[in-house]
Amino acid sequence: MESKRQQKFAGVIQEELAQIFRKEGSAYLPNTLVTITRVRVSPDLAIAKVYLSFLNSPNTSLAVNTVNAHAGEIRYKLGARIRHQVRVIPELSFFVDDTNEYVERMDQLFDKIAKERKDQED
Structure with a gap:
């Protein structure tokens, strides 16, 4: 069971990643709408599992692999947004x-x- 701290942190990550994908998602996946459906965070807040849903994507496994290939770049952008709110920017894994x-x-x-x-x- 997740603690309140984990849930709150996951909510912050989910909101910020949603904004990143809304503004810059077309650079990773053109003509595809990406929705962050859930974020699960480890107890030490160092690892975040991000669950994505894709609209207009013929191959979801290819889409998630593409996002995972850009995970470092996405993490950097996330860090720029939440650096004043957290100590550690979590490693991101997309599913x-x-x-x-x-x-x-x-x-x-x-x-x-x-x-x-x-x-x-009958």
Whole structure:
């Protein structure tokens, strides 16, 4: 379970990264909208796992690899924004947030189960 400190720090990182991607995201991924869905921070605040969702991206794994390739540059820009608020700028690791795909898959399974029950009742 994350502490209040971790949650607050994760919120700051999420807001600042969202602004970075909104203003400069087209340099990394042209014609792609990047959304930061969640940030998880280690207890020592040195590592941040950033979960991203992509819109208009045909290949999400390629998109996240591209963002990870620019992680140092993004970290530098993040540091310039939050340097007066924190002691350590965390190492950033980017991951694909597949929550929406999971929800869709579960909905399909529930629909299939409901249909099978209905067919059995008839």
